[in-house]
Amino acid sequence: MSRLIAATVTVVVAAALAVGAAFGVVALLEATPEQPNSPLITYEQAGQGS
Secondary structure, eight states: OHHHHHHHHHHHHHHHHHHHHHHHHHHHHHHSOOOOOOOSOOOOOOOSOO
């Protein structure tokens, strides 16, 4: 019976840690500011005819 309780407690603690980590990652992702969507490289448009 003691091993069953220990296994149950271990599973519950592991699940709680996983849920806490997931919420922590989501909180960190939402805390970062939105990055501007500007291209790093731009090309000049050439004329239509050559």
